[in-house]
Amino acid sequence: xxxxxxxxxxxxxxxxxxxxxxxxxxxxxxxxxxxxxxxxxxxxxxxxxxxxxxxxxxxxxxxxxxxxxxxxxxxxxxxxxxxxxxxxxxxxxxxxxxxxxxxxxxxxxxxxxxxxxxxxxxxxxxxxxxxxxxxxxxxxxxxxxxxxxxxxxxxxxxxxxxxxxxxxxxxxxxxxxxxxxxxxxxxxxxxxxxxxxxxxxxxxxxxxxxxxxxxxxxxxxxxxxxxxxxxxxxxxxxxxxxxxxxxxxxxxxxxxxxxxxxxxxxxxxxxxxxxxxxxxxxxxxxxxxxxxxxxxxxxx
Amino acid sequence: xxxxxxxxxxxxxxxxxxxxxxxxxxxxxxxxxxxxxxxxxxxxxxxxxxxxxxxxxxxxxxxxxxxxxxxxxxxxxxxxxxxxxxxxxxxxxxxxxxxxxxxxxxxxxxxxxxxxxxxxxxxxxxxxxxxxxxxxxxxxxxxxxxxxxxxxxxxxxxxxxxxxxxxxxxxxxxxxxxxxxxxxxxxxxxxxxxxxxxxxxxxxxxxxxxxxxxxxxxxxxxxxxxxxxxxxxxxxxxxxxxxxxxxxxxx
Numbered sequence: 295x296x297x298x299x300x301x302x303x304x305x306x307x308x309x310x311x312x313x314x315x316x317x318x319x320x321x322x323x324x325x326x327x328x329x330x331x332x333x334x335x336x337x338x339x340x341x342x343x344x345x346x347x348x349x350x351x352x353x354x355x356x357x358x359x360x361x362x363x364x365x366x367x368x369x370x371x372x373x374x375x376x377x378x379x380x381x382x383x384x385x386x387x388x389x390x391x392x393x394x395x396x397x398x399x400x401x402x403x404x405x406x407x408x409x410x411x412x413x414x415x416x417x418x419x420x421x422x423x424x425x426x427x428x429x430x431x432x433x434x435x436x437x438x439x440x441x442x443x444x445x446x447x448x449x450x451x452x453x454x455x456x457x458x459x460x461x462x463x464x465x466x467x468x469x470x471x472x473x474x475x476x477x478x479x480x481x482x483x484x485x486x487x488x489x490x491x492x493x494x495x496x497x498x499x500x501x502x503x504x505x506x507x508x509x510x511x512x513x514x515x516x517x518x519x520x521x522x523x524x525x526x527x528x529x530x531x532x533x534x535x536x537x538x539x540x541x542x543x544x545x546x547x548x549x550x551x552x553x554x555x556x557x558x559x560x561x562x563x564x565x566x567x568x569x570x571x572x573x574x575x576x577x578x579x580x581x582x583x584x585x586x587x588x589x590x591x592x593x594x
Numbered sequence: 595x596x597x598x599x600x601x602x603x604x605x606x607x608x609x610x611x612x613x614x615x616x617x618x619x620x621x622x623x624x625x626x627x628x629x630x631x632x633x634x635x636x637x638x639x640x641x642x643x644x645x646x647x648x649x650x651x652x653x654x655x656x657x658x659x660x661x662x663x664x665x666x667x668x669x670x671x672x673x674x675x676x677x678x679x680x681x682x683x684x685x686x687x688x689x690x691x692x693x694x695x696x697x698x699x700x701x702x703x704x705x706x707x708x709x710x711x712x713x714x715x716x717x718x719x720x721x722x723x724x725x726x727x728x729x730x731x732x733x734x735x736x737x738x739x740x741x742x743x744x745x746x747x748x749x750x751x752x753x754x755x756x757x758x759x760x761x762x763x764x765x766x767x768x769x770x771x772x773x774x775x776x777x778x779x780x781x782x783x784x785x786x787x788x789x790x791x792x793x794x795x796x797x798x799x800x801x802x803x804x805x806x807x808x809x810x811x812x813x814x815x816x817x818x819x820x821x822x823x824x825x826x827x828x829x830x831x832x833x834x835x836x837x838x839x840x841x842x843x844x845x
Contacts (some may be wrong), residue, residue, distance in 0.1 A: 346843045347685055359754070367688035375686055381679035385608050397600025398687035440683060 296359045298323045298479035299344060304353035306339055313339040314503045315334040317353070321481060323447070328476045328494030328511070329483045330583075330589060335500040337483045338378060341452050344481075346373045371399065374441035378452040380433050380481075382425040382552055388412070388436055389421045392443055399444040409513075411439045414469055431458045438466065442473075449473065450481045455489065467493060476500045497592055507590055513583045521553040523562060526575040533569040536562060547574075598693035601684060605701030609667055616705060616748035619662050621712040624655040626719055633778065641779045642810050649723045653731075653804045654776035656713040660735060660794065662708030665749070665767050668698045672750025673759050676843070684843065691837045695747065695830070702743025703736060710735055723807055730815055731806030734817045734822065738799040742767070747833050753841055770796045780812050795825045 300320040306314045314336045320325045342348035343355050346362045346369065355362045360369035368577060376519065389408065393422050396404035403529060412418050415435045415482045420428060425436065434454065441449060451470070455463045471493065484490055490497065490511075497514055499507035507514065525532075525548065532540070532549050539562070541552035551562060566573060609616040630649035641650045675681035684694065725731065749762040774796035780788050791797050792813075802818035804809035811818070837843065 342845070345686055347682065349791065349840055367690065370686060370688045372684075375682075377679075377682055378678050381681045381682060383675075383683070384678075385611055393601055394604050395683060395687075397603070398597045398684065398689060400596030400688075402596055 299476050300305050300356040304350045306351050312503050317505055323479050326480045328490035328492050328497045331500035336503040372447050374449045376437050376441045376444035376451040376454050387422050387424050395440045396443040403498045411442055415439055434458055447481045452483050487583040522579045523551045524577040525549045528574045530571045598690045598697050601697035604817045609705050620709045621716050624713040627655055648721045652717050652723055653807045656710040657800045657803045658771050658776045659713050660706040660710035660739055661742045664739040665703040665746040667702040667705045668743045668746030669749040669759050678825045698747050699743040703739040704740030725810035728807045734803040737822050743832050744829045751785045758791050774800050798822050
């Protein structure tokens with residue numbers, strides 16, 4: 295099947311700053327893809343190139359098979375983008391904004407769908423309010439609504455939950471998850487790694503303009519991060535044989551050990567028993583994306 | 595087509611929502627010019643035989659208002675959208691380069707023509723002027739507003755802050771307008787300045803426009819039409835090229 299997004303050998307520089315170098319990326323149709331990286335890694339630049347808001351110096355980008363420069367009309371029809379900046383047109387109300395946005399895509403009678411989006415984004419009561427009068431979270435939801443007016447098969451969300459409160463975030467994710475279930479391809483950038491971990495089936499990580507990681511969330515977690523065993527022992531020391539497992543320098547009466555897998559817990563407990571240590575408490579924690587991210591960005 | 599009509603409609607809605615500032619204020623300003631200049635100069639200046647100075651002045655004022663407001667419409671809309679960032683909503687859509695260009699320019703024409711019509715109507719109870727050849731009037735009004743709407747787009751695309759729009763307006767548009775024969779016939783100027791005026795494309799817009807009213811002009815309306823048409827075509831091509839390249843719109 296045609297990839298929803300196809301990026302081939304894309305590079306982009308702004309003056310002396312190399313924002314992206316030699317990026318290759320395929321996002322399959324129906325995928326929920328997470329694009330992660332620290333500030334300045336090139337996430338927004340890559341999104342701008344896909345959306346046609348910037349031009350690549352080298353390489354090519356296609357959306358649903360349409361080249362974003364040579365076939366820009368078809369490519370843009372296939373794509374909905376929620377920009378990172380909280381931008382709006384102060385002249386118009388929410389409904390006017392959505393009607394105009396529909397009109398740009400040639401959709402004149404789009405009110406049924408607009409009503410549905412307003413409903414699902416909990417904006418019905420604000421439909422006739424001027425954009426200026428909305429809170430930041432509301433404006434963010436209107437941005438999402440604007441990206442959806444033409445029912446694009448591919449939706450890119452650039453930091454959609456920045457500055458949005460917890461309640462709203464949950465609602466927004468539920469909605470986006472539903473869109474994904476309905477068959478839309480979703481590309482997401484976020485700083486909230488737990489969100490990416492729970493939503494995205496595949497992760498790409500950018501570091502200084504290069505794609506340093508590109509694999510399924512599950513494999514990534516397995517490959518990069520170990521289980522952590524937190525041990526508390528009163529008045530005891532850690533047996534010599536367990537010292538190599540220490541994940542961090544020991545603190546008072548508490549040790550954190552990095553384990554390969556659950557089976558290794560038994561070995562640790564056996565060793566403690568053998569050396570007559572008394573355990574006051576222990577906790578086993580699963581790997582998370584934040585650790586993976588930190589370790590990759592540190593270059594471990 | 596639908597996308598183009600929506601952007602065109604949005605641009606009209608935009609100035610209609612602030613019509614006091616965008617339509618009524620320039621009409622009032624033109625009336626103040628008429629009041630002052632005709633009071634000071636009537637009876638002392640005769641431009642064309644048998645045409646009173648205040649009559650001569652009115653088409654000039656209408657054209658001046660048309661040019662300035664056409665420029666203001668596209669330049670402020672694009673600069674504002676760029677600076678606030680909401681131009682992204684248009685840039686993300688499948689509108690073609692030409693549709694994008696045409697929607698902004700035609701909306702500028704509508705505002706310019708509205709203001710000019712307003713000036714002519716508002717001054718008509720005080721000063722009556724003939725309308726010898728209405729087709730010329732409309733033709734030059736339309737081409738003048740299209741040319742300034744295009745210049746406004748160029749300025750809006752180029753500018754990164756409002757200060758630069760103001761500079762473009764104050765250092766290029768206003769001098770070219772004032773020195774184009776709004777308030778005088780270039781035949782009243784010394785020879786050197788007559789020759790300099792002939793390099794000002796704005797002169798031909800006002801001169802041709804005035805020809806439509808009085809059937810008299812400083813230069814042939816046909817050559818004015820060629821020059822204005824040529825300038826409009828050249829500026830339109832330049833603007834379309836910049837839009838196609840994404841100059842300062844698509845980084």
